[in-house]
Amino acid sequence: MLGQNEQNIKKRMEGRVAFNKILMVLFGMATAVGLVFLVLLFYRVLTQGIGYLSLDYIMNFPAPYPEKAGIYAGLIGSVFLMIIVAIFSVIIGVATAIYLEEYAAKNKFTDFIRVNIQNLAGVPSIVFGLLGLTFFVYMFNFGYTLIAGGLTMALLILPVIVVAAQEAVRSVPAEIKEASYGMGASKWQTIARVILPAAIPGILTGAIIALSRAIGETAPLIIVGAATAIYTLPDSLLAKYTVMPIQIYNWTGRPQEEWQYVAGAGIIVLLAVLLLMNSIAVLIRNKYQRRL
Amino acid sequence: MNKVMEEKTNKNVNQGTKKPEVKKEGIKKENANSIIEVNDLNLWYGSDQALYEVSMDVPEKQVTAIIGPSGCGKSTFLKTLNRMVEMVPIVKTSGSIKYRDQEIFSSKYKEEYLRTKVGMVFQKPNPFPKSVYDNVAYGPRIHGIKKKEILDQIVEKSLKGAAIWDELKDRLHENAYGLSGGQQQRVCIARALAVEPDVILMDEPTSALDPISTAKVEELVQELKEKYSIIIVTHNMQQAARISDKTAFFLNGELIEFADTDDLFQNPHDKRTEDYITGRFG
Amino acid sequence: MDKGLQSEGKMIDVQQMIERNKNKKSFGERIEKIIPFFLLLCAAVSVLTTVGILFTLLRESIGFFSNVSLIDFYTGTSWSPWSGEYGVAPLIGGTLLITLIATLVAVPLGLMSAIFLSEYANDKVRRVIKPVLEVLAGIPTVVYGYFALTFITPMFQAFIPDLGIFNALSGGFVVGIMIIPMVASLSEDAMNSVPNALREGAYGLGATKLEVVFKVVLPAALSGIIASIVLAISRAIGETMIVTIAAGATPNLTFNPTESIQTMTAFIVQAATGDTTFGSTIYYSLYAVGMTLFVFTLVMNLIAQYISRKFREEY
Numbered sequence: 001m002l003g004q005n006e007q008n009i010k011k012r013m014e015g016r017v018a019f020n021k022i023l024m025v026l027f028g029m030a031t032a033v034g035l036v037f038l039v040l041l042f043y044r045v046l047t048q049g050i051g052y053l054s055l056d057y058i059m060n061f062p063a064p065y066p067e068k069a070g071i072y073a074g075l076i077g078s079v080f081l082m083i084i085v086a087i088f089s090v091i092i093g094v095a096t097a098i099y100l101e102e103y104a105a106k107n108k109f110t111d112f113i114r115v116n117i118q119n120l121a122g123v124p125s126i127v128f129g130l131l132g133l134t135f136f137v138y139m140f141n142f143g144y145t146l147i148a149g150g151l152t153m154a155l156l157i158l159p160v161i162v163v164a165a166q167e168a169v170r171s172v173p174a175e176i177k178e179a180s181y182g183m184g185a186s187k188w189q190t191i192a193r194v195i196l197p198a199a200i201p202g203i204l205t206g207a208i209i210a211l212s213r214a215i216g217e218t219a220p221l222i223i224v225g226a227a228t229a230i231y232t233l234p235d236s237l238l239a240k241y242t243v244m245p246i247q248i249y250n251w252t253g254r255p256q257e258e259w260q261y262v263a264g265a266g267i268i269v270l271l272a273v274l275l276l277m278n279s280i281a282v283l284i285r286n287k288y289q290r291r292l
Numbered sequence: 293m294n295k296v297m298e299e300k301t302n303k304n305v306n307q308g309t310k311k312p313e314v315k316k317e318g319i320k321k322e323n324a325n326s327i328i329e330v331n332d333l334n335l336w337y338g339s340d341q342a343l344y345e346v347s348m349d350v351p352e353k354q355v356t357a358i359i360g361p362s363g364c365g366k367s368t369f370l371k372t373l374n375r376m377v378e379m380v381p382i383v384k385t386s387g388s389i390k391y392r393d394q395e396i397f398s399s400k401y402k403e404e405y406l407r408t409k410v411g412m413v414f415q416k417p418n419p420f421p422k423s424v425y426d427n428v429a430y431g432p433r434i435h436g437i438k439k440k441e442i443l444d445q446i447v448e449k450s451l452k453g454a455a456i457w458d459e460l461k462d463r464l465h466e467n468a469y470g471l472s473g474g475q476q477q478r479v480c481i482a483r484a485l486a487v488e489p490d491v492i493l494m495d496e497p498t499s500a501l502d503p504i505s506t507a508k509v510e511e512l513v514q515e516l517k518e519k520y521s522i523i524i525v526t527h528n529m530q531q532a533a534r535i536s537d538k539t540a541f542f543l544n545g546e547l548i549e550f551a552d553t554d555d556l557f558q559n560p561h562d563k564r565t566e567d568y569i570t571g572r573f574g
Numbered sequence: 575m576d577k578g579l580q581s582e583g584k585m586i587d588v589q590q591m592i593e594r595n596k597n598k599k600s601f602g603e604r605i606e607k608i609i610p611f612f613l614l615l616c617a618a619v620s621v622l623t624t625v626g627i628l629f630t631l632l633r634e635s636i637g638f639f640s641n642v643s644l645i646d647f648y649t650g651t652s653w654s655p656w657s658g659e660y661g662v663a664p665l666i667g668g669t670l671l672i673t674l675i676a677t678l679v680a681v682p683l684g685l686m687s688a689i690f691l692s693e694y695a696n697d698k699v700r701r702v703i704k705p706v707l708e709v710l711a712g713i714p715t716v717v718y719g720y721f722a723l724t725f726i727t728p729m730f731q732a733f734i735p736d737l738g739i740f741n742a743l744s745g746g747f748v749v750g751i752m753i754i755p756m757v758a759s760l761s762e763d764a765m766n767s768v769p770n771a772l773r774e775g776a777y778g779l780g781a782t783k784l785e786v787v788f789k790v791v792l793p794a795a796l797s798g799i800i801a802s803i804v805l806a807i808s809r810a811i812g813e814t815m816i817v818t819i820a821a822g823a824t825p826n827l828t829f830n831p832t833e834s835i836q837t838m839t840a841f842i843v844q845a846a847t848g849d850t851t852f853g854s855t856i857y858y859s860l861y862a863v864g865m866t867l868f869v870f871t872l873v874m875n876l877i878a879q880y881i882s883r884k885f886r887e888e889y
Contacts, residue, residue, distance in 0.1 A: 030686030124812025216714025436595030
């Protein structure tokens with residue numbers, strides 16, 4: 001009797017162990033699916049776009065013929081746009097983070113700002129486009145210009161920068177703040193000379209990652225009127241402009257197959273820029289991680 | 293001569309119900325050369341009282357040790373002397389602390405200014421993530437001294453004062469984080485010396501150091517008292533006995549006994565002091 | 575102070591210099607007072623952004639509803655703004671269809687990935703795979719749109735011959751791929767924070783890894799997992815470029831994923847790129863649709879926050 005029972009248990013045990021193994025393989029395969037699609041995507045983009053990628057492509061303006069079209073206006077437009085976005089979002093974002101971490105009293109208003117930032121981060125980017133359309137394009141009368149796009153994007157990534165900067169400021173050890181106050185430093189002196197220098201690597205890393213999100217954004221810029229075809233570089237804040245994702249979107253939508261190769265080449269350039277930005281962020285993080 | 297503090301009968305003094313007669317019970321040394329005079333100091337963290345009616349005169353150019361079991365309020369007391377304790381927003385105080393006859397709790401008295409007179413060295417070495425030079429020059433710079441020649445002089449003098457110049461004179465522009473713990477702590481002392489304070493508060497400055505570094509810091513403290521008044525909190529009674537001229541014993545937020553170090557250790561007047569220094573608790 | 579330097583042997587008096595500088599400090603003190611005000615002003619920008627979004631959406635929506643009745647908007651089943659039909663149901667239906675497909679793709683794959691990474695993979699594997707998986711979340715959506723249109727759709731067409739070039743299936747599928755890392759990463763964090771003591775208790779009773787996962791880890795991490803799913807759904811609802819490029823521009827109240835549809839976001843893009851005159855009813859309809867979209871995602875985000883706050887496990 002007992003032996004039979006034991007055998008049953010053993011049998012069931014074997015089943016349980018085997019089931020565990022099977023599902024482990026299943027879980028591993030599920031993980032692989034995401035990775036496989038990542039590889040497929042890169043492979044697809046590379047094979048489609050590489051043929052059209054050349055120095056001419058990078059240095060040419062858009063053209064009505066696939067062979068002559070280039071990403072130059074988009075590339076430079078994206079760079080200009082990012083400069084505007086960086087200036088506004090980093091200054092305002094870091095200032096907000098310092099306010100929340102160092103000055104704000106623990107009260108309802110501060111909580112409200114925090115929750116508000118959290119919620120802003122979840123608003124779809126296209127809604128920011130509508131905000132920009134109402135305020136920057138029409139109400140401030142900037143029209144479909146670089147500054148309207150830049151301000152819209154700055155607001156879009158502001159929550160990301162605030163959160164990253166908050167984390168960076170928070171991670172500055174209390175001991176060195178104490179040391180500064182103990183020397184008779186005022187609050188602002190302590191912030192400017194001790195906290196910010198120590199937090200800058202973290203802030204920079206966060207800012208670059210936020211900007212790399214902005215550089216790939218398309219939807220809000222469509223709403224605030226980035227141009228699809230443009231033959232000059234923007235020469236002022238109030239100039240018309242285009243950016244890489246808009247060019248890619250425009251080419252993707254054309255029916256002739258050649259345009260998809262042109263779009264593919266554009267995606268390669270865009271991904272290369274993203275890779276560059278993320279590498280810089282990783283480098284900064286690795287360089288300064290050992291400190292503090 | 294020193295007097296023994298009488299045991300407080302009203303342990304739970306509440307804010308506002310301060311009894312004036314308690315005032316006289318504080319320990320006073322009839323020494324004209326006291327640099328800090330504390331009278332009836334009470335301190336609360338929110339509704340928890342951490343210091344009860346502490347009165348004590350800190351002598352000039354001597355080493356005053358503060359001992360007591362952990363949680364007795366000794367660090368809190370130390371941080372009250374340069375008002376660092378107020379960085380915790382819920383802290384409330386009553387009573388008076390006079391530095392060179394000026395009330396430091398007075399609204400006219402700027403805490404930033406007080407801290408240039410009453411410097412501080414912390415428990416854990418806490419240099420800034422900057423060069424040795426920038427660490428030491430920090431104090432003078434924030435107080436408006438910008439000339440390089442002057443800063444050079446100050447840095448050299450302060451590092452010499454902290455007995456670390458010879459070790460570091462060729463490494464002034466290296467990051468202070470690369471130094472050993474003992475070196476870091478002496479750089480922190482040099483940083484405190486750079487503004488030429490009157491008083492230096494030390495909050496268990498050797499608790500994070502190895503024995504050799506500890507010996508160096510203790511030696512340094514002996515040298516520094518020529519020019520500075522030093523108040524040092526320590527959990528180590530031997531250290532207090534070795535380096536201090538006077539010792540104060542705190543227990544549960546009260547100053548139990550304050551006397552010449554030799555007296556206090558050899559001939560404690562209060563039973564609780566005796567229990568503590570003989571190792572019966574703590 | 576130069577005197578002190580010139581005469582040798584005479585030490586410089588730092589305290590005296592500080593004393594002298596103290597009088598100059600009024601400038602510093604003024605900065606000290608102005609700075610917090612400036613910082614508060616910057617912090618107010620994020621609040622103003624929210625106010626601005628609400629103001630924009632409300633004001634222009636009100637403009638819209640003075641032309642089109644609220645009831646027609648929310649009960650009508652035909653969306654054809656260029657011929658004056660403003661029943662938003664097809665757009666909402668399109669959005670929901672895309673979200674449903676995306677969820678069906680992302681939740682099982684994301685959860686299984688999370689279980690694999692948290693419970694089965696060793697540290698080395700996890701440290702490589704997790705960041706690589708997160709790359710999926712960093713790829714611009716326009717690139718996904720391109721991928722869906724030029725690769726996924728042709729691939730699906732091999733199995734479903736009558737699949738159109740624009741269809742909800744490819745769009746939703748690729749949105750699902752995009753949000754896998756959101757589900758996987760956040761769920762993995764939640765599972766990782768389940769203390770080992772709980773697992774060891776079950777192992778001690780002879781449970782297999784799988785039983786530990788289902789009987790201990792998943793229940794303990796449930797709130798974090800649900801929050802991650804809700805956030806991912808919210809992301810799918812607001813996703814724009816993939817569906818604009820791959821799912822079509824046909825407002826179509828259908829649950830057939832092989833058909834071309836239009837989502838709320840895709841309509842906003844379409845209307846903004848077309849010749850929409852400022853002040854026209856179509857112009858205002860952008861905001862009415864935007865408002866509806868905003869409410870959808872806001873509710874999702876609030877639910878996610880509520881879940882993770884209310885059911886935060888305390889170990």
